[in-house]
Amino acid sequence: MKKINPTLPKGTRDYGPIEMKKREYLFSIFKNTFSLYGFNPLETPSIENMDVLNGKYGEEGDKLIFSILDSGDFIKNVDQIEKKDSNKLKREISKKGLRYDLTVPFARYVSMNRDKITLPFKRYQIQKVWRADRPQRGRFREFYQCDVDYIGTQSILCESEIIELVYAIFDKIQIKNISIKVNNRKILYGISEVLNFEESFDKCCILIDKIDKIGKEKFNNELEKIQFSKKQIDGLNSVLFFEGSNKEKLIFLKDFLSKSNKGLEGLRSIEKLMKLSKKFDFDVSLARGLSYYTSSIFEVVIKDEKIGSLCGGGRYDDLTEIFGYKNISGIGISFGIERIYQIMNEEGLFPKNIINSKTILVSCLSEEFMTNSLKLASKLRENNIKTDLYPDNPKLKKQLQYANNNSIPYVVIIGEDEVKSNLFTLKNMISGKQEKLSLEEIISEISS
Amino acid sequence: MKKINPTLPKGTRDYGPIEMKKREYLFSIFKNTFSLYGFNPLETPSIENMDVLNGKYGEEGDKLIFSILDSGDFIKNVDQIEKKDSNKLKREISKKGLRYDLTVPFARYVSMNRDKITLPFKRYQIQKVWRADRPQRGRFREFYQCDVDYIGTQSILCESEIIELVYAIFDKIQIKNISIKVNNRKILYGISEVLNFEESFDKCCILIDKIDKIGKEKFNNELEKIQFSKKQIDGLNSVLFFEGSNKEKLIFLKDFLSKSNKGLEGLRSIEKLMKLSKKFDFDVSLARGLSYYTSSIFEVVIKDEKIGSLCGGGRYDDLTEIFGYKNISGIGISFGIERIYQIMNEEGLFPKNIINSKTILVSCLSEEFMTNSLKLASKLRENNIKTDLYPDNPKLKKQLQYANNNSIPYVVIIGEDEVKSNLFTLKNMISGKQEKLSLEEIISEISS
Structure with missing residues (x-):
């Protein structure tokens, strides 16, 4: 018998008994709380057809999808093996890939089962995803994601309930001092209308999303590079870095956005949410990287700590449209349970007696x-x-x-x-x- | 935006909310009972290196492993693209595959972590596996397996505890009338020694394993085909189909195997187990397909029903040897939770109020x-x-x-x-x- 050196693929991990018990403790808090809030579980296959996955995560994302080689004699019917062109060959010999996130499979599920499900449909999903990323410290190629979504309703009550849910969970896992930052993409778009940079809106959102990392000065330099005038930069600074309470920000923005219908629409959504909840920080400088968010966006951070966000999410107008199911507004939040696990482990927040x-x-x-x-x-x-x-x-x-x-x-x-x-x-x-x-x-x- | 028809890959399934709740109910019974018996959870990655998987499941099994295409420009360093030879090309462009079962990854884990774990090591594992099988009714390409194993002990207490565990679980899920069939591979080998067909032992085991499906007559015909003499066939029939209580079988076999040391060794193991447990049916015609079982083997069926086995397992001398970790005896049982789920669903055994x-x-x-x-x-x-x-x-x-x-x-x-x-x-x-x-x-x- 030929001996084999036992190894793990790069970026993957075994979870031994102690780690499993901690994970099960954490997951059970999530599951119980989701279920207390009326969300039901869903699981989708690890394997999806490539045409369901491709083109949903941007050019960079597509490259990170793990492809599964077709079974059997996969090369037999490939007429021309395009030598040295991996991309062309891949399309011919691989029709399936590993799940890259939980959102696209959810949209696929809802679209496929539209006749069976009742809207609004609420689900949570805790499953692994795979990304052919360069493995780094704390970054893995196989890891758990944990998503909660409403689909088929535009009600602001969803935003309010998600805020409650976030507090309920962080309260139970004893991570304290969190802040839920809320903004609305429409407000950001309104700002671009007022300051006349609608055509650079997406680019600008990507920059705003990076302010925390790159700082104010570099942010402004980057704006200059994409041809923002001094007036535009000053205007943007005055609104993004305006300091004050949620209410003061609201008053300031009502004036600032007075000529943008879209901006005011976003502002009305924030105003409605304020009536239902006091537990969030209205943050105009919150942008979120993902382009499918169209309205409310949120992010959860630990106050005064620079460890990045623990959850992120937002409202999307029509994620199921690509699968032919139109006009279905949804909203969701993704809990970064791998990062949350890490923090709890480092800070000793797991009960001493779970093992x-x-x-x-x-x-x-x-x-x-x-x-x-x-x-x-x-x-x-x-x-x-x-x-x-x-x-x-x-x-x-x-x-x-x-x-x-x-x-x-x-x-x-x-x-x-x-x-x-x-x-x-x-x-x-x-x-x-x-x-x-x-x-x-x-x-x-x-x-x- | 190009519309896409939402579809699922062949042989995969979504688990919607109702199915999820039933599955969670079933899984929680398994987990709680395993933990009541001192087993701890383990999870391994879905992806394993190909050299860990290859060659462990026989030629047919190897073909059913899902291969993952290497990332990046996978064809660049392939010197010669062997046209039309999928097997050779596969080895060059795919270094990883999806988990095919839970036993090989467990052996890999134990071998990799030999310095950290304490023997005997007891784990349970409930995770998905993938097989590029031809999808059929009730047969899937992605499905859950559920394994419990001891590793690092030869004690007969393990056999006895596994029998208790099986009863505890079937009692809780209310599948009644089960029978745990137990045999010992050494007894079968002893029979082959007495009847002089040691060289056809493996082939004969595969045939014995099929008796339930093909019937006694066809079984004997097949034996003739592999050159068994009438005397051998009669001898084999007399011992395989001997009817009586466990004790009567024991007495009969002590005589039958009196000239085979190995056979008597297997018999002593059964005898010891009888002293610890009365809850099993000694069944000399039980053989199990997998060749790595070397001693005790068992299978759980529902009495008087022809729906096949619900669990199967056995003792293996040295599963970790291939990974360079020698002389580690183990014993395990695999619960067919997909089939158990199906039976519970059909017979209405899920509590009415779990939803x-x-x-x-x-x-x-x-x-x-x-x-x-x-x-x-x-x-x-x-x-x-x-x-x-x-x-x-x-x-x-x-x-x-x-x-x-x-x-x-x-x-x-x-x-x-x-x-x-x-x-x-x-x-x-x-x-x-x-x-x-x-x-x-x-x-x-x-x-x-």
């Missing part, structure tokens, strides 16, 4: 008492106590070491004395305390 | 009462009641229809009367009953 807190190891000193061990384990499990059973009979020290390495807090020891007396030795692995107890006493000790 | 049983829809009759709806929803959620909020204000009939389509059992209606009186109309969608209640009364009605 094996109510677990017991039944350890057995001799093969002759195996049946007794089995019976005891079975009784403990009937009482819903997580019970591991050491399968062999090495020295007790090794069995206790096993409990320690697996963070199992209790060990029950069965030897000759225990079998005779029907009293079992229970060792608390944290305090070191050891006492002889009956089965009932053990159950009550651990369940308490 | 939105404790859910309420807050419906709002006019935009002016939106804030009241929001507040009410927020109070209900604080009391852990799953609350959906209708985001728009169409006619009540449409909102009730929404509740019906989503199987939401309660609707609370907010209009002018309700806001004035602070008493809300609660409609039970199943009984049709409608009453005016205070917030506290609603909470107690739904929580009860």
Whole structure:
């Protein structure tokens, strides 16, 4: 048998038992809260047809889609193998790819099932996505995304509910001091109308999105490079960096945008939201990179910390149009659960006891008492106590070491004395305390 | 924008909200029971390096692995594009593939992490696998597998615990009348020694594995085809189809195998297991297709029903050897959760109330009462009641229809009367009953 060196593909990870328990804890908070807010789960396949994926993520994104080679004799029917042209060849030998995000598959699902679903349709989706990105520290090629979306309603109540949902979740995972920044793409467009740069609107949005990273000065330099006049730059600065409360910003912008219908429309949406919620920061300098957002946009950050956004989202006019299903407005937010996991891990926000807190190891000193061990384990499990059973009979020290390495807090020891007396030795692995107890006493000790 | 017809790749499925809830119910029973038995979760990447996958599943299996095209200019460094030879070309342009099962990645994980893990290592794994199989009714190219394994112990206690675990799970999901068939590959090998067909052992195992499908007569015909003598066939029939209790089989086989050390070794293992468990059926005609099983093998079926096996597994001497980690005995069982799901669905074994049983829809009759709806929803959620909020204000009939389509059992209606009186109309969608209640009364009605 040829030996193989076991390796993982670049940018992928195994999740071992401890990491899995933390992830399951985090995911269960997300799932329970989504369900408390009336969202239902959805899963789509990891594989999508290439024509569903291609052209949805921009030129750069398309390059990062993992392609799956067609099955069987894939080269047989390729008339001309265009030597050295990977792109042309790829289209001929690969008709499927791995899911790149959760939004496009969701739009595909809604379009395919339009006759079966009731609008408004609310779903959450926690699944892996794959990107052939250059792997870097903290950046992976396979990772989880977590999206929540409404589709088929234009109500501002959705914006308000999403804000509530974000607070509910961050409250439960104990990441404090968050700020939900809200803006409206229509306001940004209104500004471009007032300052006469509608034709550079998209470019300008991409720059605004980078202000946090590049700073105000470089931002203005970049505007100059794309031919913004001093007057335009000053005007843009006055509105983007206007400081004040949500209300003061509203008053200022009502005046600033007075000649732009679209701008005022965006402003009315913010105003409506203010009536429903006080829990967001109106931030005119929020732009979001993705071009499909057409109205409300939001981002969640930790105040006074430069670790980037933890969630982002917005309202899109018509994501399902490409699949032939028109006039379906939607709104969604994507929780960056990989980053959130990282923060919780670094800051020790996972409960200390999620790993094996109510677990017991039944350890057995001799093969002759195996049946007794089995019976005891079975009784403990009937009482819903997580019970591991050491399968062999090495020295007790090794069995206790096993409990320690697996963070199992209790060990029950069965030897000759225990079998005779029907009293079992229970060792608390944290305090070191050891006492002889009956089965009932053990159950009550651990369940308490 | 070019319109695209939304389609799914062959052999893949979306899981909509109702299917998801059923799946989550089923998976949670599995996870909770595994954890009650001291197994910990593990997840491995969907993508594995091709040299980890290739050569592990037999020639036929290798062909069914989905290959991922290398990123970037994959054809650039391919010196010779071997026209029309897909196999050679594939090796040059695809270094990764999709996970084909959960066993090989587990062996890879254990081998890579041998310095970090404590033996015996117990894990469960519920993840998707992909096979480029011909899609058929009930057969998919992407589906979940669910495996439980011990690695690093030879103890017969593992066999006994797995039997307990199987019963615990089938008891909870209420599939009744199961039988756990157990055999030992060493017994089969012993039979081949006694009857002198060691050199045809593997071929014969594959045939024995098919007896259920092809019947006794065809089985014997096939044996003739591979040059079995009448004496060999008669001998094999006498032992495979011997009827009796576990104990009677044991006595018969002790005599039959008296000249085969290996056979007697397998028999001793069965004998030991009988001392620990009475819950299995010793079945000499059980062979299992996979060649890596070397000792105990088992299969779970529903008695008197011809729907094939629901679980299968066995003990393997050394699955990690290929990755350079030697002498590590393991044992595992794979639950066919896709088939189990199908049976539960067909037989109505999912609880009637898993879909939105404790859910309420807050419906709002006019935009002016939106804030009241929001507040009410927020109070209900604080009391852990799953609350959906209708985001728009169409006619009540449409909102009730929404509740019906989503199987939401309660609707609370907010209009002018309700806001004035602070008493809300609660409609039970199943009984049709409608009453005016205070917030506290609603909470107690739904929580009860």
